[in-house]
Amino acid sequence: MNSFTYERASNLEAAVREGARAGTYYLGAGTNLLDLMKGGVERPLRLIDVTRLPLAEIEELPDGGLRIGAMVTNADAASHPLVTSRYPLLSQALLSGASGQLRNMATTGGNLLQRTRCSYFYDTAFSACNKRRPGSGCAALEGYNRMHAILGASDKCIAVHPSDMAVALAALDATVRVSGPNGERAIPMRDFHRLPGDTPQQDTTLEHGELITSVDLPPSRFSKAYYLKLRDRASYAFALVSVAAALEMDGERIKAARVALGGVAHKPWRAMRSEEILAGSAIQDDSLRKAAAAAVEGAKGYRDNKFKIELAQRAIVRALRTAGGVA
Ligand SMILES: Cc1cc2nc3c(=O)[nH]c(=O)nc-3n(C[C@H](O)[C@H](O)[C@H](O)COP(=O)(O)OP(=O)(O)OC[C@H]3O[C@@H](n4cnc5c(N)ncnc54)[C@H](O)[C@@H]3O)c2cc1C
Numbered sequence: 001m002n003s004f005t006y007e008r009a010s011n012l013e014a015a016v017r018e019g020a021r022a023g024t025y026y027l028g029a030g031t032n033l034l035d036l037m038k039g040g041v042e043r044p045l046r047l048i049d050v051t052r053l054p055l056a057e058i059e060e061l062p063d064g065g066l067r068i069g070a071m072v073t074n075a076d077a078a079s080h081p082l083v084t085s086r087y088p089l090l091s092q093a094l095l096s097g098a099s100g101q102l103r104n105m106a107t108t109g110g111n112l113l114q115r116t117r118c119s120y121f122y123d124t125a126f127s128a129c130n131k132r133r134p135g136s137g138c139a140a141l142e143g144y145n146r147m148h149a150i151l152g153a154s155d156k157c158i159a160v161h162p163s164d165m166a167v168a169l170a171a172l173d174a175t176v177r178v179s180g181p182n183g184e185r186a187i188p189m190r191d192f193h194r195l196p197g198d199t200p201q202q203d204t205t206l207e208h209g210e211l212i213t214s215v216d217l218p219p220s221r222f223s224k225a226y227y228l229k230l231r232d233r234a235s236y237a238f239a240l241v242s243v244a245a246a247l248e249m250d251g252e253r254i255k256a257a258r259v260a261l262g263g264v265a266h267k268p269w270r271a272m273r274s275e276e277i278l279a280g281s282a283i284q285d286d287s288l289r290k291a292a293a294a295a296v297e298g299a300k301g302y303r304d305n306k307f308k309i310e311l312a313q314r315a316i317v318r319a320l321r322t323a324g325g326v327a
Pocket residue numbers: 025026027028029030031032033034050070074096097098099102105106107108109110111112113114162163164165210211212213236237238239
């Protein structure tokens with residue numbers, strides 16, 4: 001591991017001022033960043049520990065929404081009464097991630113910025129990884145790619161984004177609030193993570209030095225919701241495919257639907273066409289299947305992950321049925 005300096009930020013202004021310096025990384029609980037540093041994947045010159053900043057509150061917003069501070073732990077967010085009662089989808093997604101010990105430490109900001117679990121990214125013995133070494137190639141394209149993307153990938157990178165929380169936040173139309181050298185801004189979740197294109201080294205649209213201060217949720221309108229995570233082990237494993245499904249009902253019909261997928265793309269994947277198909281439909285298999293098929297339009301499988309195209313559709317149908325209370 002390279003040598004680096006460590007400082008603990010005492011206030012937001014100082015954190016952002018120091019964070020703007022070249023080679024500086026913010027440090028949340030370190031459950032991802034420290035692993036990457038130990039493996040030689042990330043090589044910061046300076047760490048600014050932001051965990052003592054006063055950003056660990058969950059508060060109601062004047063419009064009836066909810067603000068989750070960036071330092072709120074995943075465990076605290078998952079069990080907060082306002083989250084469990086109004087946004088059970090988010091609570092379910094959080095509880096499906098990692099382990100109890102990790103959730104007790106991991107922060108909301110750090111969770112959004114955790115990096116892909118592609119093994120070629122993590123293992124520096126592989127020289128080809130455009131995400132780790134831009135221009136070096138993508139070993140996963142011809143390698144073992146069972147966990148990899150089926151949607152929105154490029155010939156430069158087929159890694160997926162690993163956060164469960166982010167999938168629920170995408171479905172719930174959350175906004176990420178950040179503070180940086182150029183002031184504050186709010187980034188809709190759909191624009192926060194990015195597809196790899198020619199620059200897979202950039203996971204998000206954050207500028208260097210921008211600090212996540214909170215995640216804001218609009219007022220809850222989805223009375224029925226379910227987070228389905230399919231993985232190789234029943235717990236403590238990343239998703240092969242996950243589905244965040246949320247339904248606003250008007251009697252027996254769906255008034256509005258939200259469907260987001262995890263484990264299939266470089267970012268949480270909002271299935272907008274599926275949502276359009278579901279609006280106005282009853283919770284019936286033919287409309288659910290049509291919506292599921294629309295979600296994977298244009299999907300492309302690689303040697304080991306073609307099964308995800310069918311799996312994603314079945315998962316969407318099951319998540320929507322479960323959300324809707326249909327056995
Ligand atoms: C064994 C294991 C299994 C896991 N399984 C799952 C799983 O199933 N599902 C899942 O979703 N996650 C899983 N995780 C990932 C875990 O959720 C993340 O490691 C954790 O959420 C990261 O949060 P952190 O506070 O530790 O971030 P850190 O490791 O401290 O930081 C991560 C990144 O975010 C940046 N950062 C941190 N806070 C801020 C901020 N406020 N503003 C700007 N930048 C910031 C850091 O610079 C760094 O680049 C697993 C992790 C492990 C180790």
